[in-house]
Amino acid sequence: MTVTETAESAVSSALEQSRVESHLNPPASYDLADHPVPTGREEVWRFTPLKRLRGILDGAASTADLVREATLPEGVTLSAISAAEALALGELAPNERPAALAAANADGALLLDVPAEAVVTEPVVIRLSGSSVDDLVWGRLLYRIGAHAEVTIVLVHSGSARYCAISSFLVGDGAKVNVLSLQDWDDDAVHLGRDAIRVGRDASVKHTSVSFGGDLVRMHANVEYAGPGGEAELLGLYFADEGQHLEHRLFADHNAPKTKSHVVYKGALQGKGAHTVWIGNVLIRKVAEGIETYEENRNLVLTDGCQADSVPNLEIETGEIEGAGHASATARFDDEQLFYLRSRGVSEKEAQRLVVHGFFNDLIRKVDIALVEDQLLATVEAELAKNVLKDDA
Amino acid sequence: MSTLEIKDLQVQVQTEDGPKEILKGVTLTIKDGETHAIMGPNGSGKSTTAYSIAGHPKYTVTGGEVLLDGENVLEMSVDERARAGLFLAMQYPVEVPGVSMSNFLRTAKTALDGEAPKLRTWVKDVNGALDRMKLDTAFSSRSVNEGFSGGEKKRAEIAQLDLLDPKFAILDEIDSGLDIDALKVVSDGINAYAAREGKGLLLITHYTRILRYVKPDVVHVFVDGRIAESGGPELADELEANGYEKYVSTPAAGV
Ligand SMILES: Nc1ncnc2c1ncn2[C@@H]1O[C@H](COP(=O)(O)OP(=O)(O)OP(=O)(O)O)[C@@H](O)[C@H]1O
Ligand SMILES: [Mg+2]
Numbered sequence: 001m002t003v004t005e006t007a008e009s010a011v012s013s014a015l016e017q018s019r020v021e022s023h024l025n026p027p028a029s030y031d032l033a034d035h036p037v038p039t040g041r042e043e044v045w046r047f048t049p050l051k052r053l054r055g056i057l058d059g060a061a062s063t064a065d066l067v068r069e070a071t072l073p074e075g076v077t078l079s080a081i082s083a084a085e086a087l088a089l090g091e092l093a094p095n096e097r098p099a100a101l102a103a104a105n106a107d108g109a110l111l112l113d114v115p116a117e118a119v120v121t122e123p124v125v126i127r128l129s130g131s132s133v134d135d136l137v138w139g140r141l142l143y144r145i146g147a148h149a150e151v152t153i154v155l156v157h158s159g160s161a162r163y164c165a166i167s168s169f170l171v172g173d174g175a176k177v178n179v180l181s182l183q184d185w186d187d188d189a190v191h192l193g194r195d196a197i198r199v200g201r202d203a204s205v206k207h208t209s210v211s212f213g214g215d216l217v218r219m220h221a222n223v224e225y226a227g228p229g230g231e232a233e234l235l236g237l238y239f240a241d242e243g244q245h246l247e248h249r250l251f252a253d254h255n256a257p258k259t260k261s262h263v264v265y266k267g268a269l270q271g272k273g274a275h276t277v278w279i280g281n282v283l284i285r286k287v288a289e290g291i292e293t294y295e296e297n298r299n300l301v302l303t304d305g306c307q308a309d310s311v312p313n314l315e316i317e318t319g320e321i322e323g324a325g326h327a328s329a330t331a332r333f334d335d336e337q338l339f340y341l342r343s344r345g346v347s348e349k350e351a352q353r354l355v356v357h358g359f360f361n362d363l364i365r366k367v368d369i370a371l372v373e374d375q376l377l378a379t380v381e382a383e384l385a386k387n388v389l390k391d392d393a
Numbered sequence: 394m395s396t397l398e399i400k401d402l403q404v405q406v407q408t409e410d411g412p413k414e415i416l417k418g419v420t421l422t423i424k425d426g427e428t429h430a431i432m433g434p435n436g437s438g439k440s441t442t443a444y445s446i447a448g449h450p451k452y453t454v455t456g457g458e459v460l461l462d463g464e465n466v467l468e469m470s471v472d473e474r475a476r477a478g479l480f481l482a483m484q485y486p487v488e489v490p491g492v493s494m495s496n497f498l499r500t501a502k503t504a505l506d507g508e509a510p511k512l513r514t515w516v517k518d519v520n521g522a523l524d525r526m527k528l529d530t531a532f533s534s535r536s537v538n539e540g541f542s543g544g545e546k547k548r549a550e551i552a553q554l555d556l557l558d559p560k561f562a563i564l565d566e567i568d569s570g571l572d573i574d575a576l577k578v579v580s581d582g583i584n585a586y587a588a589r590e591g592k593g594l595l596l597i598t599h600y601t602r603i604l605r606y607v608k609p610d611v612v613h614v615f616v617d618g619r620i621a622e623s624g625g626p627e628l629a630d631e632l633e634a635n636g637y638e639k640y641v642s643t644p645a646a647g648v
Binding site (some may be wrong): 055316339340341342343345347348351354357358359360361362378 | 449450451470471472474475476480481483486488489491496501505537538553557584
């Protein structure tokens with residue numbers, strides 16, 4: 001299904017990549033002076049239509065909030081804390097202006113606490129909804145998952161707002177965490193989100209970002225390791241419609257030996273002006289011997305007039321690694337697949353529907369959260385109904 | 394009574410150097426109850442014939458016609474042709490990641506019949522068809538053709554033939570890549586299909602081996618985009634003994 005494909009599995013080829021001044025690791029700082037208002041020419045902003053951020057980056061004070069509804073299984077607590085407490089807990093500092101603004105402007109922070117050794121079988125569900133894009137909302141969230149705890153956390157964003165949030169996941173040693181953030185906004189919402197994860201020693205974290213709604217969604221998922229043996233699986237699924245800008249930026253910072261990162265993001269695009277951006281940054285530091293990393297981004301372009309930008313980027317400072325690879329592909333429908341299905345009597349639209357579901361299915365299965373699986377399948381179906389399955393399409 | 398008539402079929406493909414003529418006028422008629430074999434050397438246009446009848450977008454028909462019970466197949470879309478009763482088992486079946494065999498088969502059966510198959514009998518039917526092809530029933534939950542071995546892909550094509558039950562089946566090199574045991578399994582499947590009431594079969598092959606198990610009524614020798622000779626089953630024996638040399642190495646001179 002590939003029109004253009006680059007796949008590299010050999011470490012050697014990655015090593016040849018030029019050592020430009022690293023933008024992978026801008027200094028973390030709470031000081032806004034360290035994060036000037038971007039012009040749009042900066043490497044990290046060049047894909048983002050700044051105008052459509054509707055002034056978020058000006059950083060105006062606001063007391064507006066999203067309506068919050070939480071399902072907290074026994075043992076799990078959600079509480080308001082002060083900014084000072086957030087810092088003391090080890091919040092992962094902002095390395096970009098939106099996150100710095102969120103930290104500066106939010107009124108304290110929210111802490112979700114999962115005690116050490118708690119095995120939480122039911123998912124934690126937090127629903128955040130906004131009522132108008134006129135509302136500017138600053139969000140600051142911390143998730144503290146104690147050592148050897150096991151938990152699934154589902155975060156659902158809906159309605160509309162201009163929402164800018166900084167979230168930190170502090171994952172204790174040996175913990176197992178499965179996080180899903182669903183961006184299911186109304187058409188006009190703007191969402192700038194930074195999720196940063198610190199993976200404890202021998203802990204394993206799965207983080208999934210799913211973006212369907214919103215006018216502009218720009219999400220970071222950053223991972224670093226508090227010790228050796230940590231594993232992170234970063235998954236993503238997005239479906240961009242006419243005029244939508246959906247941007248996902250990943251950063252796996254292998255700052256400890258024997259750590260793993262595995263990234264798979266898949267997206268579909270349809271309609272004029274649908275734009276997706278995927279940036280997959282991986283940094284393997286000198287100390288990070290024996291690590292494994294793989295990242296993959298696949299885009300399926302369903303109609304004309306869409307643009308999918310996909311930039312894998314691997315920086316390696318040590319030669320002693322187990323494996324490093326990446327793949328990036330953007331393709332249209334595969335004529336051979338459609339022909340095969342249609343040669344069995346399946347109509348063209350039905351064949352396209354099968355192929356798109358097939359494209360996302362393995363990813364949805366990997367997410368492994370029963371609560372949202374049906375919803376994700378249904379949303380893919382609803383997205384298809386807008387274009388591919390439309391009668392006059 | 395059903396008939397598949399191919400009349401003076403001419404077909405081109407687009408190449409970098411412009412259109413290239415591949416079929417230069419193919420004519421043959423298959424009636425239900427008959428099995429025809431097309432044999433010919435590599436590149437002679439056998440797959441082109443099969444794909445053109447099925448409506449693959451790569452091939453442009455520049456002349457002639459294909460009629461199924463008098464209806465012009467060439468005016469139909471790919472899926473309409475299938476719903477009219479045509480089936481093509483492909484030389485290289487396509488992998489469709491993420492789409493399970495069972496979902497695919499149920500969708501196809503529903504499209505062909507105009508209604509969903511009865512759930513209880515359908516699962517049994519699918520398992521039975523897989524079983525007859527010596528494919529584990531676990532195949533129904535695997536993605537269409539994905540990671541199947543060459544032989545498994547071919548057996549899966551015949552399982553589909555069994556389930557979808559078309560009027561006319563075109564099997565393009567169903568025998569290639571099969572070991573002798575698999576060849577027998579596949580041949581049994583083809584024979585079982587051909588024995589059903591009102592079925593016609595066009596068997597495309599490069600080798601005579603499969604014709605020991607599936608007996609053709611008519612054999613056509615394909616050379617350079619045309620039928621060079623047609624005859625009874627004895628023509629296959631002759632090809633077995635002498636190969637295609639007689640057809641390909643004879644220059645036009647002296648004819
Ligand atoms: N895109 C193309 N460009 C140039 N030639 C093509 C193209 N597609 C097909 N052909 C040529 O058409 C001819 C017929 O191909 P076809 O696949 O029908 O042969 P075949 O008889 O099925 O051969 P085989 O026994 O190898 O399967 C071949 O010479 C092939 O090279
Ligand atoms: Mg062929």
